[in-house]
Amino acid sequence: MKYQWILFDADETLFHFDNFAGLKHMFAQHSISFEQSDFDEYQVVNKQLWVDYQNGQISAEQLQTRRFTRWSERLAISTKELNKQFLDAMADICKTLPGAVELVTHLHANKVKMGIITNGFAQLQTVRLERTGFQPYFSPVVISEARWCC
Known part of the structure; x- marks a missing residue:
């Protein structure tokens, strides 16, 4: 890759x-x-x-x-x-965009490291990552509101 x-x-x-x-x-x-x-x-x-x-x-x-x-x-x-x-x-009401799940799992399977940088709010982004099952695929997750990453 x-x-x-x-x-x-x-x-x-x-x-x-x-x-x-x-x-x-x-x-x-x-x-x-x-x-x-x-x-x-x-x-x-x-x-x-x-x-x-x-x-x-x-x-x-x-x-x-x-x-x-x-x-x-x-x-x-x-x-x-x-x-x-x-x-x-x-x-x-969170839904992933069409093809997002397939893309993320494909990249993960090919050992691509993935992170998120967002100006969204921590409360919402954290729950979305958990509910969609995306959380284990992304590190770091940088959220501007929180001024930290996890």
Whole structure:
């Protein structure tokens, strides 16, 4: 094999990432029908927060909580708890992208070392790696939010 190491991103490289489906799943647990207009409103806030986070203007925790301010007020649930529920919902709906399992197992069988570098959040990425069975194939896993690797 030509390569000894391959580094992957997680979202939309190994895992399908669908914010809308995750939010629908989360809000369904509160008996709320989360519609496209709700998502559009959420995205206006969320996208700017991601820009601010990537520019080092806010922390990961600030991003994770500020995006749920409106819903926190509406549901009388803390923004921190809503973010936890959202990340749990995203883990629940996690799917690998087509061909990802076959690629990873093929590379592993050919002794290629694989790592992940992601700007995703540790809570979500760790659960996804466990649930998909990918965890043993990747070391290191570098998660920018955690500023550490495992």
